[in-house]
């Protein structure tokens with residue numbers, strides 16, 4: 001009696017289960033593929049939307065007006081702000097630069113400012129907040145913390161639109177999670193029903209295996225392995241379809257949307273998500289099969 | 300090897316027990332026949348011995364184990380020491396003859412090569428060496444019977460239980476099957492056969508006669524069979 005031989009026997013029986021699985025097995029695989037494809041498509045859209053949103057979010061900086069005198073004190077403050085969490089970048093703007101910008105911003109009217117030597121602008125720091133994958137930084141809180149720095153007079157932050165993007169991202173993440181759970185449930189139910197059919201179809205065979213001394217484990221493992229294979233193959237199939245769809249869509253999207261937003265590239269999901277979806281298929285396949293095997297194998 | 304003390308078995312919903320107060324001892328290496336008319340309880344008695352039924356009363360000991368107190372997880376262990384030839388063969392119809400026999404070794408975790416070699420070897424012994432790769436469903440009744448015997452013998456069991464092993468075979472084929480059983484017996488296997496077949500009775504074999512779930516006669520080997528048993532058996536057959 002050797003474990004290796006036992007395992008290889010079970011694998012061979014699992015292979016037989018896969019080959020004799022027929023229509024239910026194929027259907028379960030297709031459902032898994034569809035699930036992986038749907039989740040993958042959604043994730044791809046989300047990834048790209050997030051990228052666009054984050055450029056919007058990051059381009060909207062917080063502006064700090066300082067009441068310090070001299071470059072040294074202003075630089076010291078800039079360094080402190082740059083070290084704060086949620087801050088991606090902090091840039092110092094000298095009063096001269098601020099004045100120049102103000103002139104440019106005002107256009108023709110700005111010329112009125114020319115030569116007005118008496119007008120002095122304060123030192124200004126432009127803070128770019130991080131806009132990470134988990135959602136937008138809470139700008140209110142960041143603004144509050146920045147305001148508490150000694151030497152900061154006023155903080156201007158255009159919060160409204162960022163908040164809206166932020167809320168939308170949260171909504172999309174939430175909807176994605178809901179969709180994911182729903183698809184997972186459907187896949188489990190389908191796989192477990194396919195396994196149930198296989199068990200019923202092979203009831204006689206299972207009974208005979210037990211009569212000649214097979215343990216429950218020996219009978220169950222091949223069926224669970226078949227579920228695993230079905231889950232992995234299904235997910236892989238769905239992802240291949242996704243990759244093909246992405247490849248053919250990417251060029252179209254590039255042409256259609258480039259110009260307005262610079263060059264727009266439809267990015268694929270990050271590699272870990274591809275791997276996670278295959279693992280997800282495997283887990284659902286095993287879970288679905290195990291569920292049925294436990295409930296219906298009491299021969 | 301096999302001991303039964305006041306064993307009774309009542310199927311759920313049945314108005315009378317299939318086995319009633321059966322006490323019996325079968326020693327290692329014996330060749331025992333269970334005889335008796337249809338419905339006497341022969342199959343039921345065999346089923347108790349490989350844990351397909353649990354006695355509703357009394358005790359069943361096989362190889363020193365009390366089957367009534369056996370945990371379900373221990374059942375496979377008991378079955379691996381017992382070869383069973385079922386009345387209806389219980390072969391996997393779509394699987395090859397070789398696969399059918401190999402299954403009994405596979406579930407024990409034997410190496411693939413060993414499984415194939417031993418299964419093919421036993422099938423040659425029962426005269427089916429030329430049909431290894433045929434699906435079991437395409438064999439004649441007698442051939443299927445021999446596949447069933449090969450599957451029971453391939454694990455070299457301590458106990459061989461056969462339910463009507465010569466069931467629907469002509470005398471010549473039945474003789475062939477009997478020879479296989481005798482060969483196993485000579486090698487030291489304890490053989491228990493349930494049968495109505497008078498051709499199997501007589502010779503140097505112990506006969507336990509059942510009627511309505513009770514033992515009505517237990518004639519040891521080497522004793523001449525009383526005419527009553529032979530007659531009764533012939534009448535039924």
Ligand SMILES: Nc1ncnc2c1ncn2[C@@H]1O[C@H](COP(=O)(O)OP(=O)(O)OP(=O)(O)O)[C@@H](O)[C@H]1O
Nearest residue numbers: 310311313317335336337338339340341342343344
């Ligand atoms: N699964 C079952 N459920 C209910 N009653 C059963 C069941 N199996 C057998 N019986 C009954 O138990 C009694 C003994 O049956 P058993 O099959 O042991 O007889 P047998 O001696 O093997 O008969 P045969 O020679 O026809 O095979 C019969 O009355 C039968 O109807």
Ligand SMILES: [Mg+2]
Nearest residue numbers: 341342386462
């Ligand atoms: Mg019977």
